[in-house]
Each structure stands twice: as structure tokens, then as C-alpha cells.
Amino acid sequence: MIRIDCPWCGKRDEVEFTYRGDATVVRPEAGAPEEAFHDFVYKRANPRGWHVEWWYHGAGCRQFLKVVRHTMTHEVRSVVRATETPEVPAE
Amino acid sequence: MRYSGFRLFAEALRGNTGWKPAWRDPPPKRSYDVIIIGGGGHGLATAYYLAKEHGITNVAVLEKGPIGLGNTGRNTTIVRSNYLLPQNHFFYEKALSLWEGLEQDLNYNAMVSQRGVINLFHAEGARNAAVRRGNAMRLDGIDADLLDKEQIRAMCPLIDVDNARFPVLGGLMQRRGGTARHDAVAWGFARAADLRGVDIIQHCEVTGIDVEGGRVTGVQTSRGPIKANKVGLAVAGNTSRLAQMAGFDVPIESHVLQAFVSEGVKPLVDQVITFGAGHFYISQSDKGGLVFGGGLDGWNTYAQRGNLPVVDHVWSAGVAMMPSLSRLRGLRQWGGVMDMSFDGSPIIGKTPINGLYMTAGWCYGGFKATPGSGWCHAWTIANDAPHKLNEAHRLDRFRTGHLLDERGNGPYPWMQ
Numbered sequence: 084m085i086r087i088d089c090p091w092c093g094k095r096d097e098v099e100f101t102y103r104g105d106a107t108v109v110r111p112e113a114g115a116p117e118e119a120f121h122d123f124v125y126k127r128a129n130p131r132g133w134h135v136e137w138w139y140h141g142a143g144c145r146q147f148l149k150v151v152r153h154t155m156t157h158e159v160r161s162v163v164r165a166t167e168t169p170e171v172p173a174e
Numbered sequence: 175m176r177y178s179g180f181r182l183f184a185e186a187l188r189g190n191t192g193w194k195p196a197w198r199d200p201p202p203k204r205s206y207d208v209i210i211i212g213g214g215g216h217g218l219a220t221a222y223y224l225a226k227e228h229g230i231t232n233v234a235v236l237e238k239g240p241i242g243l244g245n246t247g248r249n250t251t252i253v254r255s256n257y258l259l260p261q262n263h264f265f266y267e268k269a270l271s272l273w274e275g276l277e278q279d280l281n282y283n284a285m286v287s288q289r290g291v292i293n294l295f296h297a298e299g300a301r302n303a304a305v306r307r308g309n310a311m312r313l314d315g316i317d318a319d320l321l322d323k324e325q326i327r328a329m330c331p332l333i334d335v336d337n338a339r340f341p342v343l344g345g346l347m348q349r350r351g352g353t354a355r356h357d358a359v360a361w362g363f364a365r366a367a368d369l370r371g372v373d374i375i376q377h378c379e380v381t382g383i384d385v386e387g388g389r390v391t392g393v394q395t396s397r398g399p400i401k402a403n404k405v406g407l408a409v410a411g412n413t414s415r416l417a418q419m420a421g422f423d424v425p426i427e428s429h430v431l432q433a434f435v436s437e438g439v440k441p442l443v444d445q446v447i448t449f450g451a452g453h454f455y456i457s458q459s460d461k462g463g464l465v466f467g468g469g470l471d472g473w474n475t476y477a478q479r480g481n482l483p484v485v486d487h488v489w490s491a492g493v494a495m496m497p498s499l500s501r502l503r504g505l506r507q508w509g510g511v512m513d514m515s516f517d518g519s520p521i522i523g524k525t526p527i528n529g530l531y532m533t534a535g536w537c538y539g540g541f542k543a544t545p546g547s548g549w550c551h552a553w554t555i556a557n558d559a560p561h562k563l564n565e566a567h568r569l570d571r572f573r574t575g576h577l578l579d580e581r582g583n584g585p586y587p588w589m590q
């Protein structure tokens with residue numbers, strides 16, 4: 084069980100949240116070339132290591148959060164608000 | 175050595191002293207015509223069909239651990255071809271037809287059991303979807319039968335067809351579907367490939383892919399560099415990492431799927447049955463254990479272990495469908511790392527690097543594909559072009575918009 088320390092609600096079990104995927108990809112400008120949209124939708128680093136990801140706290144504050152989590156150990160290193168940029172450990 | 179009933183009998187009288195290892199354990203050569211990375215079912219099948227169908231025998235399969243201990247040895251072994259999209263059902267039907275002759279072809283008992291696969295539905299909309307899928311299959315000559323509630327009750331007496339919340343309206347059945355023995359599939363392909371000259375090299379991890387001028391030239395491994403004219407990837411949940419070694423990203427994420435086995439009991443479940451109101455599917459192994467599973471844990475991971483929320487979901491869904499399950503103890507549970515694609519369909523074909531090919535994106539349905547994946551991957555490698563069965567499963571479909579989104583889920587790998 085992953086526990087996520089929501090900046091609004093405190094530490095909660097993962098079952099209160101909905102996963103929304105990689106939070107490092109950024110939507111291109113409307114006029115950007117097709118290639119940029121392909122990468123936005125389909126290109127993922129899929130790292131074995133630290134992953135920055137969206138989680139939606141549906142059974143709590145109903146805010147979107149950015150979570151830094153390790154994809155081998157599942158350790159959650161930091162949780163920040165949607166508008167913030169979390170620090171990602173090198174290893 | 176040919177396996178047969180007579181051989182078994184003779185060996186029993188000789189104290190089983192005449193059996194030989196089923197495949198050699200050769201040291202890696204310095205170069206091969208083709209290297210296949212990944213000794214799961216898909217990699218071993220690719221090597222076998224390269225040798226058998228295309229006469230390419232200077233081939234090595236490089237596996238970082240022992241063969242068959244990845245997803246091949248971790249899956250719930252359901253075999254079927256009941257897909258809606260023609261590109262998918264023709265491909266899976268090829269695989270199913272290979273399963274039907276596999277044991278004679280490999281001279282190996284893969285315990286292929288065509289016991290039938292039943293997908294239950296519990297609502298009008300779900301029935302319509304099942305009818306549509308069944309008709310799409312029948313139009314293309316693939317077997318599908320629509321069963322009503324009373325037929326389900328008669329065939330599967332332990333299913334709670336009158337469940338107050340999720341009453342069973344009926345089911346779509348593919349009678350030729352069923353199960354096979356996962357380990358035997360890996361071992362059978364390994365033995366048959368080895369007999370045709372393929373080197374199966376275990377404990378040999380690929381750590382780099384050499385590319386010169388846009389063309390693959392070989393690989394770096396934990397047992398030294400090996401040269402090759404062509405390289406095929408069949409590494410399931412590790413596809414992103416291997417592709418990155420060659421310098422490109424793939425539309426794949428790694429996610430864990432769990433499986434469960436109960437204590438052994440007398441025959442209870444004669445078919446493969448899937449629940450339509452939650453993530454749950456079940457069959458019974460020949461040893462008597464009920465083998466079942468559900469959906470993904472739902473977030474990116476490379477760890478081969480499952481987590482409790484899904485354990486809870488799978489057992490609850492199972493008990494809702496088959497209440498007597500609550501009386502059984504769970505014996506074992508484990509996880510495997512799936513190569514989840516962005517449209518839920520596999521990728522078999524060429525890559526941006528010349529001479530580098532891949533079979534991946536198998537999501538949780540790749541076991542049934544094993545012979546078909548190997549067959550198409552081998553064809554693609556031998557001809558440097560896809561066969562018409564895997565033409566649509568190309569990697570660049572994500573650029574051109576020709577997606578194979580079987581369930582219309584959108585580009586979310588964890589929801590496929």
C-alpha cells in the first residue's frame with residue numbers, strides 16, 4: 084500500500100487517489116508541429132527509478148498532486164501541489 | 175532425443191537414467207546472424223521459427239536469468255482469439271491455430287487444453303458489446319457462441335447467476351479457447367530451437383546495444399560483447415530500457431499485474447470464466463488449484479510484486495461472481511511486470527534502427543500470442559518487413575494515427 088502525504092489533507096492511503104500518469108510531459112502550444120503532439124501523448128521515459136506522476140485526491144481535497152515515487156521500491160519521496168515543481172533525486 | 179509414451183515407459187524401467195538435458199548450455203560465440211534478447215516465450219518462439227520457417231540457425235537467445243521466469247512463468251495462461259478488431263483477431267487466430275498443433279510440432283507436452291473461455295456480461299450494454307464482438311469474429315470464421323443465463327447456470331453451477339447486484343445475463347464463449355502450461359511452453363520452444371542449432375544463453379544480461387550509422391551491429395552483455403547482423407527485442411516490461419540503449423523511446427509503460435492460486439480442490443471450474451462487473455478471471459489447474467487474477471495495480475512499476483488494494487479487489491470480485499471462493503484459502507500470489515502499450519495492442523515490427531526489431535506491448539494478453547508473436551517476429555526479421563498479419567501492429571502507428579484501440583480506452587497504458 085502506497086501512502087501519499089497530501090499537502091492539503093495529510094498522509095492518506097493510495098485507495099483515496101486516482102493515478103493520472105507521467106507528470107513531466109507538457110502539452111505543446113496549439114500551433115506546434117505534429118511531432119510535438121506525438122511526443123506529448125505517446126513518448127514516455129518510463130524510468131526504472133524516480134518517477135514524477137500525477138495523482139488526483141478524489142476521496143479527499145479533490146486536488147491534483149505531483150508525486151515523486153520510485154518505481155522499484157515504491158518509496159514516495161515528495162508530494163507537491165500541481166503548480167509546484169518537485170525536486171527529483173539523482174539516484 | 176524424441177519424447178514419446180514409449181520412451182517414458184522405457185525410462186521408467188531403467189530408473190530414469192537415460193534422460194539428457196533438454197537443451198545445451200553453450201558459451202556465447204563472438205558473433206551471430208541474429209540475436210534475440212529475452213528468453214521468455216516470445217524470444218524463444220522467435221528463435222524457433224527463425225530456424226524452422228526461414229532456415230536461419232546461427233541464432234542466440236540471450237536471457238539475463240534462467241529462461242521462462244519472466245511473465246511467461248508468471249501468467250494465468252489463458253489462450254483465446256476473441257478480439258473485436260480484425261487486425262487483432264486475425265493475428266490471435268494465427269496464434270491459436272499454432273497452439274492447436276504446437277505439441278506435435280515441438281514434440282513437447284505443453285498441456286494445451288481447449289476447455290473454452292466464457293466472458294460473462296451483466297447489463298444490456300455489455301450484452302450488445304459481446305454480440306457485436308462475437309459477430310465480428312464469426313464473420314471472419316472464428317468460433318463464438320452467445321450463451322444465455324440458463325446455459326451459464328447449467329455449465330457453471332458455482333457462478334452466482336442470480337446475484338442481486340450483478341445478475342448474469344449471459345456470456346460470450348469461445349470453445350476453442352482455454353489454457354496451456356506456461357513453463358512447458360518456454361521449455362518446449364527452447365528444446366525445439368536448440369535442436370535446430372539455436373544457442374540458448376542464460377545468465378547473460380544485455381547492457382548495451384551497439385548502433386553505427388543508424389544500423390545495429392551487436393550487443394554488450396554481462397558476458398562480453400557479441401556481434402550480430404540483426405537483433406530482436408522480446409523483453410516484455412523492460413522494453414523501454416532496451417530501446418533506450420539503442421537511442422529511442424517507445425510508447426510503453428511498465429506496470430505490475432498479479433496472479434493468485436488457491437489450495438488444490440477437486441474439479442470445480444471446467445472452463446476459463448471472466449467476470450463482467452469487475453476485474454476477475456478464473457480457471458483451474460490440473461493440480462487442482464484455482465488460478466485467478468484481475469487488473470493492474472495501476473501505477474508505473476518495475477517491481478515484480480503486487481500490492482494489497484488489488485489483492486482485496488480481486489478476491490472481492492471473485493467472491494461476488496463465485497461465492498464459494500470465500501471458503502478457499504489462497505496459497506500463492508505474485509506479480510509480473512507488463513509492457514503496457516498506449517492503445518492496448520502489441521507492437522511487432524521494425525524500429526527506427528536498421529536491423530533492430532521488436533515484439534512488445536503485450537499488456538496482459540501476451541501469453542496466448544506466444545507462438546504467433548514468435549512466428550510474425552521471425553518473419554519480420556528474416557524479410558526485413560512485416561508479414562500481413564502484423565503489418566498493422568507497427569511501431570509507427572502511433573505517429574500516423576492508425577491505433578488499434580480494442581476497447582476505446584484512450585492513450586492511458588494503466589487503463590488498457
Ligand SMILES: Cc1cc2nc3c(=O)[nH]c(=O)nc-3n(C[C@H](O)[C@H](O)[C@H](O)COP(=O)(O)OP(=O)(O)OC[C@H]3O[C@@H](n4cnc5c(N)ncnc54)[C@H](O)[C@@H]3O)c2cc1C
Nearest residue numbers: 212214215216238244245246249250252380510540541542
Ligand atoms: C500475472 C500475469 C497474468 C497474465 N495472464 C495472462 C493470460 O492469462 N493470458 C495471456 O495471454 N497473457 C497473460 N499475461 C501476459 C503474458 O504473461 C505476457 O505477455 C507474455 O508471457 C510475455 O512473454 P515475453 O516472452 O514477452 O516476456 P517474458 O516472459 O517476461 O520474457 C522476457 C525476458 O526478457 C528478459 N530480459 C529482460 N531484460 C533483459 C536484458 N537486459 N538482457 C537479457 N534478458 C533480459 C527477462 O529476464 C525475461 O525472461 C499475464 C501476465 C502476468 C504478469
Ligand SMILES: [Zn+2]
Nearest residue numbers: 089092143144
Ligand atoms: Zn488531499
